[in-house]
Amino acid sequence: MEVFLEETQETRQLDADTVQELLKKLNINPTTVIVSRNGSLLIESQKLEKEDKIEILPVVSGG
Amino acid sequence: MVCSQCTIKPVMRLTNNTITLCKACFSRYLEAKVKKTIRKHHLIEKGDHIGIAVSGGKDSSTLLHLLGKTFKERKDIKITAIAIDEGIEGYRDECLNFVKPLCEKYKIPLYIKSFKEEIGTTLDEVLKKEKIKPCSFCGVMRRYLLNKTAKELGITKLATGHNLDDEAQTILLNQIRRNTKTSARLGPLTGIIDDKKFIRRIKPLYFLTEKEIATYAYLHNLMTRFNECPHSHEAVRDDIRNLLNTLEAKYEGTKQSIVAAFLETLPSLKEHYKKEGNTLKYCQLCEEPSSQEICQRCNLLNKYSKKSNVILS
Numbered sequence: 001m002e003v004f005l006e007e008t009q010e011t012r013q014l015d016a017d018t019v020q021e022l023l024k025k026l027n028i029n030p031t032t033v034i035v036s037r038n039g040s041l042l043i044e045s046q047k048l049e050k051e052d053k054i055e056i057l058p059v060v061s062g063g
Numbered sequence: 064m065v066c067s068q069c070t071i072k073p074v075m076r077l078t079n080n081t082i083t084l085c086k087a088c089f090s091r092y093l094e095a096k097v098k099k100t101i102r103k104h105h106l107i108e109k110g111d112h113i114g115i116a117v118s119g120g121k122d123s124s125t126l127l128h129l130l131g132k133t134f135k136e137r138k139d140i141k142i143t144a145i146a147i148d149e150g151i152e153g154y155r156d157e158c159l160n161f162v163k164p165l166c167e168k169y170k171i172p173l174y175i176k177s178f179k180e181e182i183g184t185t186l187d188e189v190l191k192k193e194k195i196k197p198c199s200f201c202g203v204m205r206r207y208l209l210n211k212t213a214k215e216l217g218i219t220k221l222a223t224g225h226n227l228d229d230e231a232q233t234i235l236l237n238q239i240r241r242n243t244k245t246s247a248r249l250g251p252l253t254g255i256i257d258d259k260k261f262i263r264r265i266k267p268l269y270f271l272t273e274k275e276i277a278t279y280a281y282l283h284n285l286m287t288r289f290n291e292c293p294h295s296h297e298a299v300r301d302d303i304r305n306l307l308n309t310l311e312a313k314y315e316g317t318k319q320s321i322v323a324a325f326l327e328t329l330p331s332l333k334e335h336y337k338k339e340g341n342t343l344k345y346c347q348l349c350e351e352p353s354s355q356e357i358c359q360r361c362n363l364l365n366k367y368s369k370k371s372n373v374i375l376s
Contacts (some may be wrong), residue, residue: 029308030312032308043073
């Protein structure tokens with residue numbers, strides 16, 4: 001699946017069965033991000049498909 | 064997989080809980096939590112004129128949206144927004160452009176005060192000439208300007224977008240620096256004593272995690288996607304934030320526990336410093352509230368004026 005990382009503005013190709021597994025593969029702490037698929041937010045146990053386009057947004061904002 | 068309260072797909076799982084909520088149920092949960100905080104801690108009462116410190120970030124935008132929505136029909140409560148333009152090129156303008164339509168939506172008047180107009184220089188100009196910590200300089204000037212503007216506008220309380228993560232970090236930071244007196248000023252309603260020259264701060268988002276706010280902001284188009292402040296990283300706070308997030312992922316509910324445990328001791332702390340005769344002094348130069356003879360703002364500006372040979376107000 002295609003994964004866009006908002007913080008680094010980078011797109012990665014990788015597969016995972018769930019959001020939790022995806023974040024683990026990317027070494028991202030789940031408390032620091034929200035994850036969306038086609039504009040809909042996903043919880044960590046949500047199952048993912050190979051053709052999904054995922055966006056990972058950081059929750060921390062400064063200033 | 065469905066929402067714990069209806070049959071729609073969930074967008075958020077609550078901390079330390081198996082409850083998962085959809086957009087509508089999560090929004091109701093979050094809005095109720097903020098209203099409960101306001102009621103329980105007497106943050107906003109009849110006759111108050113609330114000033115909201117807005118930056119354009121997700122926290123203060125969510126705060127503006129929630130207070131605008133909650134109090135728009137209330138004739139006995141007035142709301143005004145205040146934004147501070149520090150003069151950081153390519154950052155603050157964009158943030159303020161996001162805030163303006165939001166204020167218009169809820170018919171909340173917006174006052175923008177700039178460092179340039181109020182103290183005679185911008186943060187960018189100061190940083191070009193001085194090797195100082197940007198967040199210290201900016202924080203002192205922002206707090207001064209917010210308090211001054213709030214007094215001029217007849218504001219009774221200043222609302223900020225501080226959340227549970229911010230508070231947990233500050234509690235630990237004060238512990239590390241052995242700064243108990245500063246901790247005594249924390250809580251949903253800040254400060255130790257009332258003073259006519261100091262507008263007390265309120266934190267209606269106090270019990271919400273950063274993730275909960277980001278989720279709400281995303282669902283209600285309040286999540287700004289522009290860059291964060293280029294100076295926003297303060298080394299110790301960043302370390303504490305990372306440490307807390309690591310602990311939270313491993314031991315869910317850590318941040319809530321730190322804040323809850325702190326709140327149990329806070330009344331005693333406030334009482335202790337009140338008894339100690341913790342009266343606010345007034346700066347000998349600008350006559351604004353200060354814990355020292357000369358306030359931090361005047362000290363910083365004096366130092367900068369002498370070194371850079373410029374006269375600042």
